Amino acid sequence: MKVVTWNVNSLTARWLRVEEWISRHAPDIVLVQETKQNDDKFPFAALTALGYECAHYGQGQWNGVAIASRVGIEDVQRGLGDDPEARFIAATCNGLRVYSCYVPNGRSLDDPHYEYKLRWLESLRVLLRDRDRAQPLMVGGDFNVALSDFDVYDPSVFEGATHVSAPERAAIAALVATDLVDLGRHFHPDEPSFTWWDYRNGSFHRGWGLRIDYLFADATTATRVTDAYVDREARKGEKPSDHAPVVAELNW
DNA sequence: ATGTCCCAACTTTTGGGA
Numbered sequence: 387m388k389v390v391t392w393n394v395n396s397l398t399a400r401w402l403r404v405e406e407w408i409s410r411h412a413p414d415i416v417l418v419q420e421t422k423q424n425d426d427k428f429p430f431a432a433l434t435a436l437g438y439e440c441a442h443y444g445q446g447q448w449n450g451v452a453i454a455s456r457v458g459i460e461d462v463q464r465g466l467g468d469d470p471e472a473r474f475i476a477a478t479c480n481g482l483r484v485y486s487c488y489v490p491n492g493r494s495l496d497d498p499h500y501e502y503k504l505r506w507l508e509s510l511r512v513l514l515r516d517r518d519r520a521q522p523l524m525v526g527g528d529f530n531v532a533l534s535d536f537d538v539y540d541p542s543v544f545e546g547a548t549h550v551s552a553p554e555r556a557a558i559a560a561l562v563a564t565d566l567v568d569l570g571r572h573f574h575p576d577e578p579s580f581t582w583w584d585y586r587n588g589s590f591h592r593g594w595g596l597r598i599d600y601l602f603a604d605a606t607t608a609t610r611v612t613d614a615y616v617d618r619e620a621r622k623g624e625k626p627s628d629h630a631p632v633v634a635e636l637n638w
Numbered sequence: 639a640t641g642t643c644c645c646a647a648c649t650t651t652t653g654g655g656a
Contacts, residue, residue, distance in 0.1 A: 395656085396644055420656090422645075447645050448655085491656060530656095543639070584656090585642035594639085628643075628656080 387457065387638035391417040391486065391526030391601055392620075393582075393629035397450075398423050400627055401432075407620055407631065408436060414457045415479050417486035417526040421450030428452065445472035451486045451527075455479040467509045474510075478521075480638065482607070487527030492548035500548060503530070507557035514564040525566065525602040528582075528629060531558050533568070536578060537597035549598060566602040569614035569634050579616050582629045590621055601634045611636045 390413045394400040397418065408416065421428065421444055428442045438454040443464040449472045453459060457480035466474035473488040487510065490503040517523065531554045535541040544550045562568060570579050580595025587594065601614060614634040621630045 399644065493655085540639095584640080585644095587639055587641055589639090589642095625643090 387415070387480065387482075388413045388633060388635050389415045389417070389482075389484065389524055389526070389601065390631045390633045391419070391528075391599060392631040393419040393488070393528040393599060393627060395420050395627040395629065396423070397421040397429070397452075398427055399625065401429055403620070403623075403625060403627070405429075405432065405436070407617075408433075408438075408454075411617075411633070413633070414455065415482070415484055415524075416452075416454040417484060418452040418454065419450075419486060419488040419528045421452055422447055423450060441475060441477055443472045443475045449473055449488055451475045451488050453477045453479070453484060453486050466506065466513065469506060469509065473506070481522060482638070483517075483521050483523045485523075485525040485527070487525065487529065489527065489529045489531070491530050492554070494548060495546065495551060503548075504553055504557055507554075507561070511557070511560050511564065514561055514566070517564075519565075519604070522607040523566075523604045524607065524634065525561075526600065526632065528599050529558060530598055531555060532596045532598055533558055533571075533600075537580075539578070539580065539594045539596070549596065562602065565605050567605055567608035567611075569601045569603055569608065569611055570597070570616065570632055572608070573611075573614045580630075581616050581632055583621060585628050599629055599632050601632050603634070603636075607636070610638065 492503040581599035583590040
């Protein structure tokens, strides 16, 4: 079974790229972030034609998360606690519980949005702490945090910025401490494996990236994962998202 | 290092967000 997480930066703008990627890679479960559309724009019919059942949690022009599955989809949960924004959707697909997460950006360390980001991550930690440990789980999404300096192309550029601060990193570490494995890093301990490059400055071609998108699995499920990787090819070409997909393959 | 992309709208240019 193949699971992918991808921040598409508007599914409306990205549909041709997403459709092409799905057709080529045939993932079983797709975790999407930043659909930036309401249900009336979500491509339910086109995804059904490709063999996928979908659950979408949209919020107009901002945020928006979705799950597409060709192995069934049930027990859909939209939203994280009392969060008013469309940043979390969960479902069970073929016995695997999956979360699609779009963590708040934070903007800057002195912005109220930064505190919102930390509160959001704490809510996710509580959900993970209290989960049914007997149920296999994969958590994916855009976490807007680079876990360590190795996940940053040049840490000096980000001094005093979000995405790298100690509280943010501690919040992600606290998620992992609920018995999760960072699949991308587990399979590629010696490669930066960036997942995001700014559209500006020619960042992609200069290698100026960050690893801020993750697929996590509980420790038991992680033993069934055979590979996890970033598909950098998806960041190339016409009208790419600024994020690349993160893929995991597992024996299921 | 702020050079791009995406969206909405007091829409053909600007501003907010990432």
